[in-house]
């Protein structure tokens with residue numbers, strides 16, 4: 001209910017653009033959305049403000065943000081906060097995504113010294129800082145993280161940083177209804193070549209559950225309803241690659257190991 005409301009509000013609400021979010025690589029603006037007596041924050045990423053990348057076609061990141069939400073919503077993964085395409089917000093067409101208010105008590109992913117790894121965390125990756133301190137990246141095994149890790153394999157997410165995993169709520173006043181662990185910044189997704197870079201490799205070797213297998217089967221079947229919504233954002237070859245990834249994952253039956261022949265962690269990881 002809250003998700004449908006948020007989506008409708010993002011599509012039809014009155015938007016006030018407040019200003020740029022500092023330090024983002026792309027033009028990223030905070031917006032207040034007003035709809036049916038409710039107002040909440042959202043993030044507008046105009047295609048015109050995307051920094052060009054060598055490996056993704058220009059001005060397609062906001063489309064990929066929307067495709068990410070559509071896939072997550074179609075499969076009931078609840079990973080990506082509601083995200084729509086808006087054409088009427090000052091800087092031109094772009095994505096508008098509900099803002100996840102961090103609940104503040106989260107250490108789902110941690111970067112700590114070796115003796116500070118939280119008890120329930122799986123260590124992932126060690127790095128040495130410029131001053132010679134050894135740090136370890138680790139994460140816990142909560143359901144919300146597993147859903148993000150699963151989504152990222154399907155969406156081929158090339159940039160799942162720890163800082164882009166937020167536990168909180170995107171609709172103030174919805175009570176517990178919209179609280180969850182969400183993945184934001186899903187623009188580097190759906191490339192036709194394999195590119196998964198993530199801090200969530202801790203689920204490797206775990207068998208997919210029945211509902212995950214069902215989700216993979218659904219993508220392999222690619223019903224018209226799913227194809228139609230993805231068609232609005234992605235190239236045919238990218239949709240076909242998504243289908244092929246789902247097929248490979250289903251055949252393997254488990255979360256894969258990180259490949260050995262390329263970079264598998266985003267940089268910086270936080």
Ligand SMILES: Nc1ncnc2c1ncn2[C@@H]1O[C@H](COP(=O)(O)OP(=O)(O)OP(=O)(O)O)[C@@H](O)[C@H]1O
Pocket residue numbers: 021023024025026027028043081097098099100101163164166184185186
């Ligand atoms: N849906 C959201 N909910 C909460 N915060 C968000 C959301 N989207 C973006 N932000 C905030 O805005 C910042 C910039 O957004 P985002 O990371 O998507 O843009 P970017 O241009 O890809 O930047 P980066 O260089 O961090 O990858 C995020 O680091 C985060 O703090």
Ligand SMILES: [Mg+2]
Pocket residue numbers: 025159185
């Ligand atoms: Mg980014």
